[in-house]
Amino acid sequence: MGANAPKSLKGTQHIMDALQRIETAIRLGKPDRVPVAPIIDFFSARYGGITQHEMLFDVKKADRALLKTLNDLGWVDGLHFSWAGLGRALLTVFPTPPLMPGVNGFPPDQEFQFLEKTVMEPEEYLRIEEIGVGRWLMEKLRLNHPELRSLPGMARTGMGLGMDVLKIKRSTKGWRAKGIEPLVGANLCMIPLEAISMAFRSFDRFVLDLFRYPQELKAAGQALMKTFINVGRMGVMTSGIKRVFLGGTRTSASFISPRQFEELALPEWQEMCEYFTGRGVTPLLHLDSDWTPFFPYFKSLPRGKCILNLDGTSDIFKAKEVLGDHICIMGDVPAALLKLGEPEEVEEYCHRLITEVGKDGGFILSSGCSIPIDARPVNVKAMFASVLKYKP
């Protein structure tokens, strides 16, 4: 059991509730069993008989579909990042609106996809600080969001988003009452460099900027940091969930070199994590792509206060070896396995995760990124059942 585990749990084997199980794992303790907390909404919408559009715009319907899924396929301890009811927010907060199911002719049951377009030039990196982040971000948002070009339009959008927040908050309360802990809800906070790559410059230009304008990129990241932290802080305050989702892909070893990571990205990850852990908020580092070569760097994050969530591309067993005594590891049943594998294969992989990565605690079983929309229900069932069947 980890040094930070609650006193009442030390030396006991009593049955924990979902929250205790998750918090014990985060503090590097050994819960009564491994908790399971997948990203499930894309899958549960389809399984539960609603469209992706309905899931993204109607929290009540999404909750009903999820409840049916859990009743049929097995209960979970936690819900990872929740997409339910986020449609309007997703259409609003990115300078280039994503392809949204049921919007602008995109079929209602297609999977939501980000669109990546260049909306800034490198000369602007230094301008962010000069003109102020708020003004700069609004300039970018107004490029493709006509409703944000007038005060009444902004007010309408703000009202709509406010209503969505209330609905999501009600949903959070409902899941907690059922004994399921929303892990991060919709508390999303972006790492500046990741946001610059995905939302403002687009990937290929971002990579060239790493070589041509590293100092300017660094300055832009610093300029955006405070605002992005505030977005995460607001999410925590309004949702009442003291955990926050920090997503990463573009600053992984699949894309950038250790030198670039160390110089440009790591300071941002550190600053974000230190800010939140310093205020009792747990950052969930949701890391898609391969981060294996960068594992040693994560030893610099506060011990027992963060979650390292891998998507099946990084070597999770290596993560246990390098970081097992430092950070709670979460993952990583691969999407391809959940779609194409047999239940026995899923069970075997989960068994390995539970016994090897879950050994001595500090592990949460999850999907590698999200359970795919077209996963085989028998495989999802096998994944959820594995935590009841196997002990670390």
Place this chain on the structure above:
Amino acid sequence: MTENIAALLAELKEDEALSEVRSLLDSGADPLSLVEGLREGMSEVGRRFDEKEYFLSELIMSAEIFKEAIALIEPHLQAGASQTKGTVIIGTVKGDIHDIGKNIVATLLRCEGYDVHDLGVDVPPASFIDELKETGAFLLALSGLLTLAFDSMKETVETLAEAGLRDKVKVIIGGGPVNEKVVEYSGADAFGVDAAQAVKLANEYLGA
């Protein structure tokens, strides 16, 4: 002479490499030998990538320098002087619009000397088949990030078979969740874990 170009490219010294190319062109150097020097530089970058000295960002930067240098050299080349290693048809399959990986593979294949026909994203099977027929290409590279793309890859390979081209065309696939299981499911020939692997597969299948 070309060794210097190769070294500057391998070290990712963009300004120096381009300046060297300009200066050699001005002094009347054989443009084809400059292209050869650039290819040597790209081979060295590939070697460093294999040895994990370089990462994807370095591959992309080297491809950018290569592209810029070729743009300087091209006006000095006689028509038809530069031969391609073969033709590759590439695209992100139907239902998927992710194109980062696909674009990187296309760029690296071009640097390697292939004539790449990039059909873009959300490409239906029939479009791939039409392009294969029109160009007579023997290699088809399919990309996708969503698990739904696995079905489109399968459908594309089946359509290829229906068109009577399956025995003539090699199919390689790639994208985040793609693995050996997806190769088996889709009926493709192989998958690449990264963009460099895709180039190796092309060289293997097209005998380059």
